Amino acid sequence: MIGGVPCYNPCMEKSGVFRIGLAQLDVTVGDFAGNLDKMLTVLDAARGLKIDVLAFPELSVCGYPPEDLLLKPSFIERIGRSLDKLSAASRGLTVVAGFVEHRGGLYNAAAIIHDGRHVGTYRKILLPNYGVFDEARYFKPGVECPVFTIAGVKVGVSICEDIWYNDGPSAAQVRAGAEILLNISASPYHYGRIRQRADTLMARARDSSAVVAYCNMVGGQDELVFDGNSIVLDGTGKVLARGRAFEEDLVVADIEIQSAACVKNSNTEHRTVWDVPVVPVSTSAGAAKPLLPPRDVRDLSLVEEIYAALLLGTRDYIAKNGFKKVVLGLSGGVDSALVAAIAVDALGKENVIGISMPSRYSSPGSITDAEKLANNLGIKLLSLPIEEVFSSYLNSLTAVFGDTPAGTSEENLQARIRGNFVMALSNKFGWLVLPTGNKSEMATGYATLYGDMAGGFAILKDVPKTLVYSLVAYRNRSAGYDLIPQSVIEKPPSAELRPNQRDIDSLPPYEVLDQVLKAYVEEDRSVEQMLAVGLDEGAVRRAVSLVDASEYKRRQAPPGIKITARAFGRDRRLPITNKFRGNG
């Protein structure tokens, strides 16, 4: 007995169905009213579905990651008020919701709310402080791994990273008798992550012979996209239910208590480094109810998954920042074609405006390709030739430039005039500018600061050029025709800033370059290591030099969507002032 309440006794006192609901919501950082509204709507659905425990994602009350908003006391107060409202609205339900607890310091916490009252709290123990994460900047780590008895079932609640390790907090909860490991999370997408996460959760279910219920956030937040993919696994690692990818969803899974309870881990080794109090929440057994029919969710292919991430990241950035329409330069090249297609898929063709900005160096094919693309996508195309302005710059600069040969300065001017044109339209009409550069360019500095880098949100910032082609091919396959014209795909990449310019004149071929960049930027390989796996020495040295020398440009780049293991942005923090050269 704990405090007069009967303790859980597996396989003896219970039978029936325990119904778990995982609400993978797309919340917005700082949107307390909006986030609460979404949560309240789910509460009603949960009542209708007779859900025994309903989970909302990590920090769902305030959005994730709130970054330095957490340093504002007024922000923390708002979290408290919002949680109180959620609690009050939870009559008749048991709810687990992510919030920030202020208690001597700040904790990344899960509130356990029962029948209108906040009855217990779990505090995140393992605080990620790598990659895009800065949780040690804000939070103190929890030290307790409570197990909550909900409707007679022992539930070990944890947050995100706490379930990743087989000797972590979840393991301590299992040793204390937890039958269900309920984890609320805000785990951002990068390619490979969905599979890796599912594998880890399956391993956790099998290690512990416990049900694993994992509720992930969904939606875009600046550079991050949360992919949803919430999941419920039984104690053998079998999938009981899955949430959709890149969409809001309420995932409901029925656990047959008899079976769940009887496969308990009898591991007697107690290496617990955290306290594991067992806290009764609600002792009435789950109401008898018929099992829900199983629902399955289709697996996405890798390219499909990446496209979906870009789509959601774009849609959310634009909507959450109060924009409706976007504008971008259409060069006739493959990058701007892909950005336009994603923008149309995200926002609708009526909300995307293309601009053709030809120069004296534009090939006729580029101009007609831009027209063909705009026509296929059904978007408006404006034409703003840059020649008059370019001539006026050259004329004004003559006194200073004298007879110096034309070079980078004159090339960048063209890119900057285009940047100014799109920004002028943005300022005039309130359209968000989408720059079209890809990760290969961002890495090598093959882009003009304040020129083609100008804009609000760089969709392809973390998409290597070779992947741009794969995404275009995927989009054309799903369209069933050459939505993006073959001529766009087949033309050799060129910035068209001087006569007959080709990317290949300045950069290694993209097939090679992208391999080098993955090794150098994402995996921190040295030149020696890259040569050892057979990468071309010239390409390696050239790429490494360019990456090293371009940090100052990236520091002023707009945000983009992280889709790889390491994106430029919060994920990769290098000094500008730095004499260490990868080339040694």
Next chain:
Amino acid sequence: MIGGVPCYNPCMEKSGVFRIGLAQLDVTVGDFAGNLDKMLTVLDAARGLKIDVLAFPELSVCGYPPEDLLLKPSFIERIGRSLDKLSAASRGLTVVAGFVEHRGGLYNAAAIIHDGRHVGTYRKILLPNYGVFDEARYFKPGVECPVFTIAGVKVGVSICEDIWYNDGPSAAQVRAGAEILLNISASPYHYGRIRQRADTLMARARDSSAVVAYCNMVGGQDELVFDGNSIVLDGTGKVLARGRAFEEDLVVADIEIQSAACVKNSNTEHRTVWDVPVVPVSTSAGAAKPLLPPRDVRDLSLVEEIYAALLLGTRDYIAKNGFKKVVLGLSGGVDSALVAAIAVDALGKENVIGISMPSRYSSPGSITDAEKLANNLGIKLLSLPIEEVFSSYLNSLTAVFGDTPAGTSEENLQARIRGNFVMALSNKFGWLVLPTGNKSEMATGYATLYGDMAGGFAILKDVPKTLVYSLVAYRNRSAGYDLIPQSVIEKPPSAELRPNQRDIDSLPPYEVLDQVLKAYVEEDRSVEQMLAVGLDEGAVRRAVSLVDASEYKRRQAPPGIKITARAFGRDRRLPITNKFRGNG
């Protein structure tokens, strides 16, 4: 006896002078060869001076902060090789130097080197992970507080934050008999910090009745300036020696061993949470030598100290990034005048190029003021009127803009033409562009992205407008005449982007605005709190709205020099997508 070596016995076995040397060096991140050269030069000086223990700053081998370079195994290897060279060169000396130890994980460490061998290591325990610091991203915390017996004297070596708290690692070392607390540091400047740091160190000396020897880094590294100000205090908190501010220095202090040893703290309370091994390093008593004469260093006034920080930050950013000359637009306003003055003081007048870029809205006074300033500073002034290019933009955009009234779009175009001109000169001649905006503008978004925000290094990015005036007054006082003309100082601030425009039309008066910004940006005050201290409600609400709405601009701003308690940049990390409004 420890390992056959006689233990330290205070007041009985020793007498004479123990000489400490603190080498406050200006090292560069990643410049292994350059940093090592500097250190080797100091070794020679230390031999000549018969120094008993010589300290180099925190992470002096690789520079601070190395940020994500620490994730590259090749960078860590280079640190090891560089430390080996330093060790080998340290024959006849005892040296304490900051490096990164790779031992299961990474440690921010101090190598204790004696007579050519690395004989001991201290690992930083308290890892700052707030403000500009991300040390928990890279390092594991140490768990031992060793005391090293050097020339018969017990020395507690620690790193930076480890000495800030009266119950921290230094206290544990004192309880284990340390007579000298030797702390190596890389503590960045902000105004108020120098005094605060000295006070803390004095308190530590008094708490522990131990000598405190604090060796700080000096120099600029991207947004940070390390101010030096190394210091040696006796066990009563009296200053024995001080290093210069904002300059390299070798600080030497003589400790009379008898007196240092005999005032030991007899505190018997042992709350040590860390192990405190006592490690013998060198047991020969310090060579008998006469005391060095005391040297004092003049205190700087607050404005003098800030000016010096800006000067060093500018000089180092430019030199360490391989630039020689800089270019900036001279508008005739006070911000660009101050930037020009700092640049001239940092680099010499021959390395600073001003550009006057008048428009149809420039007042005649602005143009002549720019000329007068350039003349006073002795710098070259180019003239590039923007009218022709501006007209060509308006003409090209007519088809799209139609008869919409002129507004932000047309105003920003003028700023962007100027941005393009300075960038064109930068690309053509290799000059670094210095944008001239101040913190008040950066906070409120009263600056044009890709326009006046364009450039490599924003010297005044963290300097509020009211402080700009103080710095100008200081510079004129030290010049002994109106180096920056009175007409520049007295003219009402204006962007001159439309007829008769004044900053005051869009912003609260700067005297009020800067108070609000300090409270809101640096101190996270809520609107209610600001009103409660009597700030004007209109100004507060206006400023808060502008700050909240300008995050996207700041994300693309160039780096600048941190001089306040919280600068924009790594120091303040806010989401762009954020519906939390300070106005509630």
